[in-house]
Structures are given as C-alpha cells and as structure tokens.
Amino acid sequence: MPLDAMSDVSDTGLLVRFANGDRLAAVALTQRLSPRALGFATRMLGDAAEAEDVTQDAMLRLWKIAPEWRQGEAEPATWLYRVVRNLCIDRLRKARGVGLDQIAEPEDGTPSVEAALIAQDRAAALQLALNQLPDRQREAVILRHIEGLANPEIAQIMEISTEAVESLTARGKRALSAALSPKREELGYDD
Amino acid sequence: MTTEQNDPLDAYFDAARAKAPQPSGALQARILTDADAVLASAGAPAKAPPGRLHAFLAAVGGWPAMAGLATATLAGVWIGISPPAMVETLIETQTVEYLPGFDALLEEG
Numbered sequence: 248m249p250l251d252a253m254s255d256v257s258d259t260g261l262l263v264r265f266a267n268g269d270r271l272a273a274v275a276l277t278q279r280l281s282p283r284a285l286g287f288a289t290r291m292l293g294d295a296a297e298a299e300d301v302t303q304d305a306m307l308r309l310w311k312i313a314p315e316w317r318q319g320e321a322e323p324a325t326w327l328y329r330v331v332r333n334l335c336i337d338r339l340r341k342a343r344g345v346g347l348d349q350i351a352e353p354e355d356g357t358p359s360v361e362a363a364l365i366a367q368d369r370a371a372a373l374q375l376a377l378n379q380l381p382d383r384q385r386e387a388v389i390l391r392h393i394e395g396l397a398n399p400e401i402a403q404i405m406e407i408s409t410e411a412v413e414s415l416t417a418r419g420k421r422a423l424s425a426a427l428s429p430k431r432e433e434l435g436y437d438d
Numbered sequence: 439m440t441t442e443q444n445d446p447l448d449a450y451f452d453a454a455r456a457k458a459p460q461p462s463g464a465l466q467a468r469i470l471t472d473a474d475a476v477l478a479s480a481g482a483p484a485k486a487p488p489g490r491l492h493a494f495l496a497a498v499g500g501w502p503a504m505a506g507l508a509t510a511t512l513a514g515v516w517i518g519i520s521p522p523a524m525v526e527t528l529i530e531t532q533t534v535e536y537l538p539g540f541d542a543l544l545e546e547g
C-alpha cells in the first residue's frame with residue numbers, strides 16, 4: 248500500500264501493519280504521531296534538544312510494543328502521550344534531583360516573562376509562564392489547551408480522574424493568568 | 439461546561455499552537471532508523487507452515503514447473519473447445535490404409 252493510501256488507516260491499523268513488517272506504516276506513524284509527541288515534550292521540558300530525545304525514545308518504545316499491541320485497549324496516540332509524560336517527568340526529576348512530590352514552587356521568573364511580552368512573543372511568554380507551573384498543572388494545561396485533547400483522554404494519560412484533570416487545568420490557568428496579566432497591563436499590552 | 443470565550447489566555451494558547459515545534463528531518467530519520475532496527479531484530483514475519491500445495495509444488499519442481507503445466511493444460515483445453523483450422527483439416531481428410539495393397543489382391547486376374 249502506498250504512503251498516501253495510508254491516510255485512511257487508523258493509528259492502530261498502522262501499528263499492526265508495522266508489526267507485520269510494513270516499513271511504510273512506520274513512516275506514516277512517524278509523520279502522524281511524532282509532531283504531537285515533540286510538541287508535548289517541548290512544552291513540558293522547555294528544551295528542544297531534550298524534547299527530541301524524549302520523542303525518539305517514546306517512538307522507539309512504540310515500535311517495540313507493536314507486536315504485543317492489543318486492539319481496543321488504548322489509542323496509540325494516548326499511549327504515546329503517556330510514555331512522553333513519564334519520560335519527561337523522569338528527566339525533570341533527575342534535573343532537580345528530588346522527588347516529584349517534594350518539588351518546591353518555582354522561583355519567580357517574571358522578568359523573563361516580561362521580556363517576552365515586551366518582545367510581543369506570546370508563545371515564548373506562555374512557555375516561560377508554563378515552566379513556572381507545578382508539573383501536573385503544566386501537563387494538564389498543555390494537553391487540554393495546546394494539544395487540544397478532551398478531559399477523559401487527559402485523565403487516561405495522567406492516570407487520574409476527569410474531575411482531577413478539570414481541577415488541575417483550572418488551577419493551572421489561574422496561575423498562568425496571574426503570571427501574565429499584571430505584566431500585560433503594565434506594558435499596555437492588552438488588546 | 440466552562441465558558442472560555444474572551445479568555446485572555448486564549449491568545450497565548452493560539453500563539454503556542456501556531457508555533458508548534460515540528461520534527462526535523464534528522465529527528466524523523468533517527469526515529470525511522472530505530473523502526474528499521476526493531477523490524478530487523480524481529481526478523482521476517484512468521485510464514486505459514488507448508489501445506490499440501492507446497493508439498494505438491496516441491497514434488498513437481500516448484501512454481502516454474504507449475505507454470506509450464508498450467509500452460510500446457512490451458513492449450514489442451516483451448517484446442518479441444520476451438521480447434522484450429524489445420525487440426526480440423528487433418529481430421530476430415532485423413533484416411534488410414536491399414537493393409538495397403540489389399541485391394542489389389544481382391545482384383546481378379
């Protein structure tokens with residue numbers, strides 16, 4: 248089957264084809280899933296090179312699990328997001344040298360946010376504000392508001408309840424607003 | 439449902455989506471190299487055990503022999519259904535003399 252014709256095949260179908268030795272299925276899955284993995288990892292880690300390593304590692308795990316993939320259990324994209332999340336958390340823990348639950352609130356990084364706002368770079372300002380959020384709030388906000396996933400899927404990825412996802416996104420957004428809004432007003436940046 | 443219209447954060451989320459990082463060609467190549475390695479280590483997909491067809495093919499000499507056999511069979515069937523003109527002429531005009539010279543013995547003389 249040519250690559251173009253694979254656009255109608257589901258992610259699970261492609262994974263089964265790959266497990267049966269179809270390399271083009273790997274190409275199609277890479278084109279389809281790696282941007283999502285990379286986007287999530289980049290925003291979680293705030294580091295492009297590390298995010299690339301995480302994406303490669305997560306995709307490698309997908310290739311390895313393909314022969315054992317059981318249809319109907321989870322969507323490959325959901326599974327991949329979960330792997331990316333775990334890999335990112337591992338890296339963040341190692342970088343901080345402490346357990347996830349012991350992480351203190353990040354120090355105020357508003358000068359950087361302010362600099363990005365002065366440069367009128369909303370994406371950069373948001374990333375800097377995201378970096379200041381506790382990990383779980385950051386995950387939930389990224390998956391909900393940037394990756395555009397529904398709360399039940401986020402709940403699967405984070406292995407928590409849908410209500411917990413809603414709570415985390417609400418708290419995360421409040422914190423983001425607090426980080427961004429005052430500076431925007433000071434700079435006369437509201438529009 | 440939450441009402442998210444006019445949320446000042448939406449402009450930031452929109453900006454972030456517009457600047458979504460895309461995998462470079464090098465990263466995609468690394469990912470596919472891994473996929474190739476996994477495929478190679480898994481080996482070729484398991485083949486079905488040889489059945490009666492395989493045993494028959496092995497006995498007659500494989501697919502090339504099977505192709506010749508099929509061609510000969512089809513040609514035979516075709517000649518039977520629609521004989522070429524030359525074959526019909528042969529059938530119609532052929533007379534077989536089992537005892538040449540027998541007629542001469544019957545002649546009086």
